[in-house]
Amino acid sequence: MANVSDPVKPQTETVPDLYTGEPPIQSAHNTWKAVDADLGRALGRNVHRAWTGQLFIQTADAHTVTLSAPSSFVATKINTHYADTISRLWEKHDRVDPPRAVRVVSGSRPTSRRGADPDSARPSLPGIPGARSGSSPAARATKMTLAPVSELARKRFTLENFVVGASNELAVAVARQVIGNQVPQYNPIMLHGANGMGKTHILHAIEAEVTERDPARRVKFVSAEDFVAQFVASVRGSGREGMSAFKASLRDVDLLIIDDCHFIADKSASQEELLHTIISMVGAGRQILIASDRHPDTIEKASDRLKSYLSSGLVCKIGPADYELRLRILDRLIARRREQGHASLAIPQPARDHLAARMNVTPRDLEGAFNQIVAQSEFLGTPITLETVQETLSDSRYMTGQRLTVDRIQRTVCEAFSISLTDMSSKRRARAVARPRQVAMYLSKKLTKRSLPDIGRRFGGRDHTTVMHAVKRITQLRSDDVTFDAQVKAVEDALKG
Numbered sequence: 001m002a003n004v005s006d007p008v009k010p011q012t013e014t015v016p017d018l019y020t021g022e023p024p025i026q027s028a029h030n031t032w033k034a035v036d037a038d039l040g041r042a043l044g045r046n047v048h049r050a051w052t053g054q055l056f057i058q059t060a061d062a063h064t065v066t067l068s069a070p071s072s073f074v075a076t077k078i079n080t081h082y083a084d085t086i087s088r089l090w091e092k093h094d095r096v097d098p099p100r101a102v103r104v105v106s107g108s109r110p111t112s113r114r115g116a117d118p119d120s121a122r123p124s125l126p127g128i129p130g131a132r133s134g135s136s137p138a139a140r141a142t143k144m145t146l147a148p149v150s151e152l153a154r155k156r157f158t159l160e161n162f163v164v165g166a167s168n169e170l171a172v173a174v175a176r177q178v179i180g181n182q183v184p185q186y187n188p189i190m191l192h193g194a195n196g197m198g199k200t201h202i203l204h205a206i207e208a209e210v211t212e213r214d215p216a217r218r219v220k221f222v223s224a225e226d227f228v229a230q231f232v233a234s235v236r237g238s239g240r241e242g243m244s245a246f247k248a249s250l251r252d253v254d255l256l257i258i259d260d261c262h263f264i265a266d267k268s269a270s271q272e273e274l275l276h277t278i279i280s281m282v283g284a285g286r287q288i289l290i291a292s293d294r295h296p297d298t299i300e301k302a303s304d305r306l307k308s309y310l311s312s313g314l315v316c317k318i319g320p321a322d323y324e325l326r327l328r329i330l331d332r333l334i335a336r337r338r339e340q341g342h343a344s345l346a347i348p349q350p351a352r353d354h355l356a357a358r359m360n361v362t363p364r365d366l367e368g369a370f371n372q373i374v375a376q377s378e379f380l381g382t383p384i385t386l387e388t389v390q391e392t393l394s395d396s397r398y399m400t401g402q403r404l405t406v407d408r409i410q411r412t413v414c415e416a417f418s419i420s421l422t423d424m425s426s427k428r429r430a431r432a433v434a435r436p437r438q439v440a441m442y443l444s445k446k447l448t449k450r451s452l453p454d455i456g457r458r459f460g461g462r463d464h465t466t467v468m469h470a471v472k473r474i475t476q477l478r479s480d481d482v483t484f485d486a487q488v489k490a491v492e493d494a495l496k497g
């Protein structure tokens with residue numbers, strides 16, 4: 001069995017497995033195909049694409065499979081949020097009997113000219129390899145959730161490293177308020193914003209700063225996925241005591257942080273448990289901080305009661321980063337890379353401008369493109385120029401993030417006007433719903449190549465004349481009403497970057 005304190009070694013054990021007859025690395029690849037497909041379904045396409053979809057098989061032997069993430073940040077996020085799901089699915093699909101332990105490390109592909117990231121020596125899934133034979137999923141879930149954020153993550157995800165702009169300044173102010181005040185001013189606090197906007201960064205920064213400033217203040221950070229896994233495990237397996245222990249582990253703290261809460265939405269029993277957790281924390285005067293990729297009102301399948309409690313304290317949005325903020329994030333990335341020993345790293349101004357202008361989706365995409373450009377220049381020993389940046393960004397992976405679809409327009413409009421996605425296709429005619437719907441139709445016509453009938457179909461099967469009317473109405477309103485015009489322009493800018 002691989003010792004997690006060893007650095008990642010090339011795969012050594014090539015003896016075919018007695019059960020499958022396949023070499024371990026081959027069966028690992030085959031198993032991964034099935035797990036990869038299931039992960040997309042279990043976590044949702046966006047989450048999978050952003051995180052677990054980036055994993056690849058690093059090594060495999062008869063006992064352990066090592067999955068590698070492209071950076072220590074991605075490895076940390078996967079280990080703190082998705083490790084249990086990966087383990088569970090691996091166990092389900094592994095072609096080797098008994099199923100192998102899985103661990104996630106950060107590091108480059110085996111064919112790379114570079115060695116594995118030193119981070120990879122860290123035990124990324126504490127307890128997993130040694131615990132496989134005897135430990136229950138619940139026990140493993142608990143261990144994983146309690147795994148401390150790595151030192152590296154702690155140093156990196158600080159408020160100091162978080163670049164503040166108009167789209168996130170409220171969230172940062174709220175974070176500072178939570179860090180500085182033991183007595184909650186607003187409770188619960190709900191932080192929402194699309195994937196990759198920096199929610200997890202802020203949450204980790206709060207956790208780290210509170211722990212450092214005041215070790216007596218008990219802080220618990222849990223992903224919604226682990227919340228569900230532990231809740232289900234305690235319902236199924238460990239009787240009344242297990243359930244009490246689960247509740248206590250969440251509620252007997254001074255600050256409870258729950259990430260990716262939208263994950264709980266379609267799980268009714270977990271929703272109920274979350275609701276009672278919120279009520280209990282607020283009632284006891286203990287701070288609860290929750291992050292989600294959307295406004296509570298637009299979490300489909302969340303009960304009205306849960307939505308109402310989630311919105312009952314303070315709801316704080318992190319909006320899309322504008323060009324100026326993206327440029328400053330880029331500067332921060334460059335400065336950090338220089339501090340890490342790449343003192344000569346240089347990106348000429350036109351290349352920086354191009355990068356910040358093109359990578360108009362999220363800070364995560366910007367960071368991914370930056371890493372790609374720097375790595376390419378290091379590996380090839382070539383300088384970074386406007387041309388090399390243009391070439392890298394023409395890669396389809398970066399282009400797909402920017403493609404404007406009716407679906408993306410609808411989601412962005414819903415977020416901007418705080419209505420639910422179902423309202424886009426509903427028959428509701430109240431102005432609070434009908435106007436944003438018209439805005440989404442107008443923007444779909446303006447920003448995509450879709451025909452009027454096609455757009456109509458995507459709004460609950462409406463006629464093309466309805467879309468035409470929406471386009472006329474919004475055009476008229478924009479010229480009559482400057483405030484409304486500014487509102488629509490903000491949405492359009494966010495979509496175009």
Ligand SMILES: Nc1ncnc2c1ncn2[C@@H]1O[C@H](COP(=O)(O)OP(=O)(O)OP(=O)(O)O)[C@@H](O)[C@H]1O
Pocket residue numbers: 047050073161162163164168193194195196197198199200201202260293329332363364367
């Ligand atoms: N304002 C910012 N300044 C510096 N880095 C940022 C900023 N916003 C985001 N990032 C970086 O972008 C990456 C993605 O951020 P993070 O994972 O916190 O997003 P998220 O909103 O939690 O996404 P998800 O919903 O997918 O979990 C991280 O590397 C984070 O450090």
